[in-house]
Amino acid sequence: MTTKAMYSPAPPRPISFAFLAQIILIMNSFIMLYPVVVMVFSAFKSTGEIFEHPFALPDFTQVQNFTRVLGETSMPTYFVNSIIVTGTSIVLILVLGTMAGYAVARYESRTNTFILLFFLAGLMLPLKLAVIPLFILLRDLNLLDSRWSLIVTYTAIGLPSAVFIMAGFLRSLPSELEDAARIDGASEPRIMWSVMLPLARPPMAIAAIQNAVPIWNDFFFPLVFIQTDDYKTLPQGLTTFMGEYTTDWGMLFAGLTIAAAPITLLYIALSRQFIQGMTAGAVK
Amino acid sequence: MANVSIRDVRKSFGPVSIIKGVDVDIQDGEFVILVGPSGCGKSTLLRMIAGLEDITDGEIRIGSRVVNDIPPKDRDIAMVFQSYALYPHMTVAENMAFSLRLKGVPKAEQGKRVQEAAASLGLTQLLDRYPRQLSGGQRQRVAMGRAIVRDPQVFLFDEPLSNLDAKLRVAMRAEIKELHQRLKTTTVYVTHDQIEAMTMADKIVVMHDGIVEQVGAPLELYDRPANRFVAGFIGSPAMNFIDGRLEKAGFTLASGAVLSLGAQPPVPVGAKLTYGIRPEHLQVMSPGEPDSIPATVAVVEPTGSDTTLMVKVEGGSLTVLLRERCSLKPGEAIALRPVSHQSHLFDERGRRIASV
Numbered sequence: 017m018t019t020k021a022m023y024s025p026a027p028p029r030p031i032s033f034a035f036l037a038q039i040i041l042i043m044n045s046f047i048m049l050y051p052v053v054v055m056v057f058s059a060f061k062s063t064g065e066i067f068e069h070p071f072a073l074p075d076f077t078q079v080q081n082f083t084r085v086l087g088e089t090s091m092p093t094y095f096v097n098s099i100i101v102t103g104t105s106i107v108l109i110l111v112l113g114t115m116a117g118y119a120v121a122r123y124e125s126r127t128n129t130f131i132l133l134f135f136l137a138g139l140m141l142p143l144k145l146a147v148i149p150l151f152i153l154l155r156d157l158n159l160l161d162s163r164w165s166l167i168v169t170y171t172a173i174g175l176p177s178a179v180f181i182m183a184g185f186l187r188s189l190p191s192e193l194e195d196a197a198r199i200d201g202a203s204e205p206r207i208m209w210s211v212m213l214p215l216a217r218p219p220m221a222i223a224a225i226q227n228a229v230p231i232w233n234d235f236f237f238p239l240v241f242i243q244t245d246d247y248k249t250l251p252q253g254l255t256t257f258m259g260e261y262t263t264d265w266g267m268l269f270a271g272l273t274i275a276a277a278p279i280t281l282l283y284i285a286l287s288r289q290f291i292q293g294m295t296a297g298a299v300k
Numbered sequence: 301m302a303n304v305s306i307r308d309v310r311k312s313f314g315p316v317s318i319i320k321g322v323d324v325d326i327q328d329g330e331f332v333i334l335v336g337p338s339g340c341g342k343s344t345l346l347r348m349i350a351g352l353e354d355i356t357d358g359e360i361r362i363g364s365r366v367v368n369d370i371p372p373k374d375r376d377i378a379m380v381f382q383s384y385a386l387y388p389h390m391t392v393a394e395n396m397a398f399s400l401r402l403k404g405v406p407k408a409e410q411g412k413r414v415q416e417a418a419a420s421l422g423l424t425q426l427l428d429r430y431p432r433q434l435s436g437g438q439r440q441r442v443a444m445g446r447a448i449v450r451d452p453q454v455f456l457f458d459e460p461l462s463n464l465d466a467k468l469r470v471a472m473r474a475e476i477k478e479l480h481q482r483l484k485t486t487t488v489y490v491t492h493d494q495i496e497a498m499t500m501a502d503k504i505v506v507m508h509d510g511i512v513e514q515v516g517a518p519l520e521l522y523d524r525p526a527n528r529f530v531a532g533f534i535g536s537p538a539m540n541f542i543d544g545r546l547e548k549a550g551f552t553l554a555s556g557a558v559l560s561l562g563a564q565p566p567v568p569v570g571a572k573l574t575y576g577i578r579p580e581h582l583q584v585m586s587p588g589e590p591d592s593i594p595a596t597v598a599v600v601e602p603t604g605s606d607t608t609l610m611v612k613v614e615g616g617s618l619t620v621l622l623r624e625r626c627s628l629k630p631g632e633a634i635a636l637r638p639v640s641h642q643s644h645l646f647d648e649r650g651r652r653i654a655s656v
Contacts, residue, residue, distance in 0.1 A: 195352050196385035200399035200446075201373035210398075214389040 055276070058269040066265050081270035090245055091271055094253030099278070101163050101249055102232045105170035106224050112171070113178025113223060114186075114216065118208060120179065121187040122194070132183065138176030143169070147240060154241065165241040166249070170234070174227040181226075185219040186212060221289035225282070232279045250275040302363035302376075302453040302486060303328045304349065309358035311344055318344050320510040321358070326503075329484045331477075335497040336507035337533070343458055345507070346490045350379050350456050362454060373402075378447035379456040382463060384439045386431040386446075392418075393427040396446045417448045420482075437468045444479065455480075457489040461496065473500060494534050498522070506530050528650035531576050537608060540582070540618045541646075542575040542593075550591075551575050551645070555614035557593050559638060565645050565654035573653075574646040579608070579621035581642040584628070585635040592635035593618075597628050611636065 058066050059081055060074035085091045120132045143150065150169065151160070159165045189212065197207045213220075238252040245253075254275065257268045304326040311319040319341045326332045334342040347353040349360060351372035360367055367375050378399075386395050393414050400410045418424045421441045431439055440460060447455055457476070461469045477500050480487055491497055497504050498518045506513045506521065506529075513533075514526040525531035531539045544553040546569055550560040559575065567573070585592050598617065599610040602625060609620040609628065613636075620636065628634065645654045 190383055190385065192381045192383050192385035193387065195347075195350075196379070196381060196387075196446075197398075198352065199350060199372045199377065199379050200450075201402040202398075206402070211387055 052276070055269050056273055058265065059273045061266055063263075063265045066269075081266045082274070085267050085270045085274065089257070089267075089271075090248070090253060091274065093246060094248055094250045095274065097163060097247060097253075098232060098250040098275075101166045101170070102228055104163075104167045105174065105231055106228050108167070108171040109174040109178045109227055110220055110223060113175055114182050114213070114220065115208070116175070116179045117182025117184075118186050118212065120183045122191070132179070135176045135179045138172075139180065143173050144236060147236075151240060160241055161243050161247065163247055166237055169237055169241075170227075170231045174223075174231070177226060178223040181219050181223050182216065185216055189215060218289050221286045225286050228282060229279055303330075304454060304486060304488065305359075305361045306345075306349070307359040307361075309345070309348065309355060309360060311341070311348060311353065311356045318510055319348075322507075322510075322512050324505055324512065324515065326486060326488065329486055331480050331487045331489065331500060331502045332505060333489045333491060333497040333501035333503075334505045334507060335491055335494055335533075336513075338492060340507040341510045342490045342492075342507050346456055346458055346488060349454070349488060350377055351375050376453045377456055378450045378452040378454075379458065380440075380443045380447050380460045382459040384431075384443040384460075384463075386439060386442055388431055391428055391430055392423060392434070392442050392445075395431070395442060396449050399446070399450050413449045413451075414445075417445045420448070420479075421445050436464050437472065440464065440472055441475075444476070448479075448483070453486065455485050455487040457487065459491055460489075461491070462493070469496075476500065495536060498534070504534075506533060508533075524655065525576075525644065525652060527652055528574060528576065528646045531644060531646070531652070535578060537579050537619045537621060539576050539578050542577070542613075542618070543615075544573060544575060546571045546573055553593065553614070555594070558591070559593070559643075560591050561645075561656045562640055563654065563656050565656065567647065567653060572648050574650075576644040576646060576652075577638045577642065579619040580623070581639040582618065582620045582636045583639060584609075584620065584622065584626070585637050587633045587635045589635050589637065592637040595634055595636050597630050597632045597634060600626070600628055600630060 054070070057071075057074050060076055060078050061069075062078075062081075065072075065074070116131075116135070120128055120135075154160050154165045154169075159168065193211055194207055197211045202210060233251060234249075235251040238249045242248055242252065245256075250271075254268065254271050257264065257271060304324075306322055306324040306326075309319060309322045310317065322341075322345060324332070334345060336342050344353060348355050349362075351367065351370065355368050362375055362377070387398065390398065396414045396417060397410045400413065405413075414427070415424070418427055421444060423438070423441055423445055426434065426438060426442075431442065434442065440463075443460070460476070461472055464472060473496060476489075489496075489500065501518055503515065504518055504521055505515050508529050514521060514530045516524075521530060521534050525534060525539075528541065532541070542553060544551050546552075546565065546567060547558070548569060549558045551573065552558050565573070587594055593613055595611040595613045595618065597609060598612050601608040601610075607622045607624070607626050609622065609626075611618050611620060611634070618636065641656065643656055644652050645656060647653050
């Protein structure tokens with residue numbers, strides 16, 4: 017009896033939830049990475065190779081797609097345009113959004129709530145609906161077919177969320193910090209710059225990423241506003257690679273890889289702050 | 301260093317008036333404590349001295365200057381906040397040097413003054429740490445260091461010890477007092493804790509409902525409170541108040557018990573009065589003794605060094621503080637006799653009219 021009991025098999029352990037979650041997450045990352053990997057692989061293949069062996073590992077020394085994209089097309093111009101437009105828009109969004117957020121969060125006045133609601137209204141309205149009046153407005157301002165047409169539009173689209181994020185965060189900072197700085201001899205801009213901004217880095221990273229990705233990838237507004245090739249941004253510029261009858265897929269993928277690289281790197285660089293900001297206040 | 305003079309200062313937020321005409325004179329080098337229950341306006345008054353709140357009416361002078369319209373940074377003051385308000389993204393050294401940096405003091409001089417202040421507060425080992433890596437007491441010390449490096453004319457403290465645990469609070473109390481004795485800088489300190497006020501102050505300003513109830517040295521307030529509010533606020537456990545009226549024989553309680561008075565108070569016989577007596581000035585007698593109040597023991601609280609009794613009397617309860625241990629049991633009948641010359645009489649408006 018005792019021996020039998022000793023040799024009875026142990027009951028099967030239930031698979032833990034955490035283990036299952038890990039498997040699902042790993043599978044999900046494969047699905048997410050798959051198109052990116054195919055894009056990068058295809059950038060090193062000729063059009064023929066892409067169709068013959070779509071999933072094969074390419075010869076990474078074959079960089080002629082990249083040299084041709086950078087040497088023979090307007091790709092460098094598009095790239096610079098994208099950087100100028102996205103960079104300027106983000107800087108404007110952060111500077112104006114933080115200042116407005118600080119004012120809304122701290123200075124007591126009757127118009128405060130109204131101003132915040134006004135900004136929030138901007139979150140509800142998709143600006144694409146207003147593209148025709150916007151087009152007329154930009155035409156009257158003589159901004160059409162220039163980088164500024166995109167910058168002002170993107171800044172306007174990005175401001176509401178930036179103000180919302182910054183006001184919420186700045187309100188959570190204790191006002192005694194500002195009082196202490198005021199007694200220490202800091203002027204109002206100095207308080208903003210030396211005390212508030214260093215503390216507001218996580219929400220600023222959120223506002224930056226959250227706006228930079230859609231601006232960088234936007235196809236719609238450049239298509240409507242920009243005609244001159246010199247002012248085109250990457251998403252619009254890349255369409256010129258798609259011929260009516262033939263398309264050089266290898267070159268297109270090389271262009272896409274170049275286009276995707278900066279924003280991916282930016283995301284990786286800021287993701288820690290991003291996650292910090294998203295979870296701030298979740299614990300403690 | 302400088303004296304601070306507050307003349308008929310008022311503050312209102314819209315129609316609500318918070319401070320209703322306050323006059324206080326603070327001498328050069330004095331340690332003055334503003335004390336009062338929450339909402340009495342003491343913190344608002346301190347913030348007005350600091351320049352963080354506008355002055356609705358009246359005048360505040362620091363030294364010979366009227367500072368009503370001078371911004372905080374030009375008032376030559378330093379303030380320690382209840383939450384310490386250390387800049388989280390700066391090290392201890394940077395926190396302490398921030399005001400010097402803004403003033404454009406040369407780097408070498410900054411370093412020297414920070415080192416000196418840190419050494420005097422025992423912070424030298426912590427200069428490279430961030431506030432989040434410090435304990436509550438250390439943060440408190442950094443906040444004081446930040447004030448000291450500026451060598452201001454006036455120190456302002458806004459309930460600096462209320463975030464510390466009881467033991468640390470006692471230690472820091474002594475440290476702040478020692479610091480003041482060393483630096484001799486004029487100090488205005490706000491607290492709601494009357495023990496802090498009694499132990500630290502040269503002069504206490506008792507505030508209530510936006511006005512000053514009494515100004516004086518700690519023991520002066522304890523021995524000669526101007527009115528019933530001060531009498532009840534200063535001292536722990538609080539003073540006992542017994543309602544009754546003045547008769548020929550002495551102070552007569554509602555129960556008929558009579559307490560003889562050492563001197564005749566300046567009010568007519570028959571006047572309604574309140575008799576105030578501190579818990580340590582009541583003696584326990586056996587029941588039936590003349591010139592005493594009959595009572596029943598309700599609760600006995602021994603603390604080791606002394607014993608607090610809660611007793612029931614007709615129409616209320618009293619607290620008795622005995623300096624020795626006692627064998628009284630709840631339910632026992634006793635009598636209480638006031639120690640002579642230690643009680644106060646208050647009129648119907650709460651003013652002290654005599655001490656007997």
